[in-house]
Amino acid sequence: MTNPASGRKIQAARNDVTILAAAKEVFLADKRAPVSAVAERAGVGISALYRRYPGKEDLLRKLCHDGLRTFIGEAERATAEPDDWAAFETFLHGVVEADVHSLTVHLAGTFTPTDEMTADAVLAGELASALFERARPRMRAEAVPADLTMLLEMCAAVRVPDPGRTTSLRRRYLAMLLDGLRAGPALPGPAPTRIEVDWRWLRTPGSSSSE
C-alpha cells in the first residue's frame, strides 16, 4: 500500500510524537508500566521505541523534562498577565490543564535527573514563587509558596477513568481550592516548608520504595 501523504520519514516523525503521547498516557496511569505497554498503546513495535531512546529510563527522563519545560512555559506565559491574581490563576489553570504536575511529580524518582533538569526544577520553583508572591495580597495570611506544590498535587490526585472528565473535575476542585486559599479562619498547624515539598526531587531511583 502506498499511503499518499507518508514517506518513511514522515511516518517516523509522526511516530516520534505518537510514542511520546502514548508514554505520557501510560506512565501517568502507572509509573511502573512496562515499556511494552507504551509500544502497544502507541500501536508500534518495541523496536520503534528503542530506536529513539537508549532505554526506559531515558524515555521517562525525557517525558518528565518536557513536563518541566511546559511548567516553566506556563509560568512565563502567566507572568505577562498584568493583574496579579489573574496571573496566578492563569498559571495554575495552565498547569492543571496540561496535566503537567502529574508528569513532573509522579515521575520524579523513577530516573536519575540530569543537572539541566535540576536547574530547570529550581527555575520552575522560582517562577512559581514569584507568581505566588504577586498574588499573596489577596490570599489568607498563612498561605506560603510551598502550598502551591501541594495544591497542584491535590489537583493531580483527582482522576476518573474518562480523561476529559478528569480535566473538567480538576478545574472544579482547583476553583474550590482557590476559594479556600483566599479566605477563611486560621489554618491549623504549621505551613509546609520548601524542603518537605521538594523531597521528591532529592530521591534517586530505588532510594525508597514508594508507589
Next chain:
Amino acid sequence: MTNPASGRKIQAARNDVTILAAAKEVFLADKRAPVSAVAERAGVGISALYRRYPGKEDLLRKLCHDGLRTFIGEAERATAEPDDWAAFETFLHGVVEADVHSLTVHLAGTFTPTDEMTADAVLAGELASALFERARPRMRAEAVPADLTMLLEMCAAVRVPDPGRTTSLRRRYLAMLLDGLRAGPALPGPAPTRIEVDWRWLRTPGSSSSE
C-alpha cells in the same frame, strides 16, 4: 532470654497487630510492594506472615476491609454529633486522621472484593451521604455528595516523608478545602457523578493497569 511478659501466645498476638501495622505502612507507600517488605518492616520472618494469611491478596483484602470498617465507624460516631456542620467536619477529620481513605481507595483494585466488603462500601457511601446532606445548607449550592470522595482523595494525596507532618498538613488542606466548600462563586463544569467516583470499586484486579 526469658522475656517476662511474653509467652509464645502473647508474642504471637503482638505480631498480629505488628504485621497489620507494617502492612498498612508498606502498602500505603506502595500498593505493589512485595510481601517480603511487609515482613521486614514488621521485623518478623515471612513465615510469621503466611501463618496468618493464606496469601498476599488476603492480607490486602483484610487491610482494606479494616479501613472500610473504620470509615463506617467514624461516620457513625460523627452522626451522633447534634450540630449538622460539626458532624460533617468531625467525620472528615476522623477519616483524614485515621488515614483511612488511602487504605480503602488506593488498595481497591488490588484484590477481588468479597460480597461483604461491597455491602460495607455501599453502607459507607450512604452514611457519608447522609452526613453530607445534613451539612449541605451551609455549603455552596453546587456541592454534591460525590464531591466528598474527591475531597478525601485530595487529602490523601498530601504526603511528605514524615508521617506526623503528613497528618498535620492534611489537616491544613482539609481546612482549606472545607473553606472552599462553603463559599465562593459558581464552580466550573458539572459535578462528579456517583459512578465516576465509585469506579475503583468496580475494578477487578488486573482489569486495568493503573498505579
Next chain:
DNA sequence: GCGGAGCGGAATACTCTGTTCCGTTCTCGC
C-alpha cells in the same frame, strides 16, 4: 523433659519485563 506452636529465612518456581536481534517492508536516489 517433651510436644508442638511459632518462627526465621533460604530455596523454589515462576512471572514479568528490559533489551537485543533478525527478517521484512517500504522509500528514495539513480
Next chain:
DNA sequence: GCGAGAACGGAACAGAGTATTCCGCTCCGC
C-alpha cells in the same frame, strides 16, 4: 526498475523480582 538502507514488528533472551513453600530451630506450657 532496482539496490541500499532506514524503519519497523515482534519473537527470543536474559535477568530481576517476588509469591509461596519448606525445613530445621527455639522456646513456651504442661
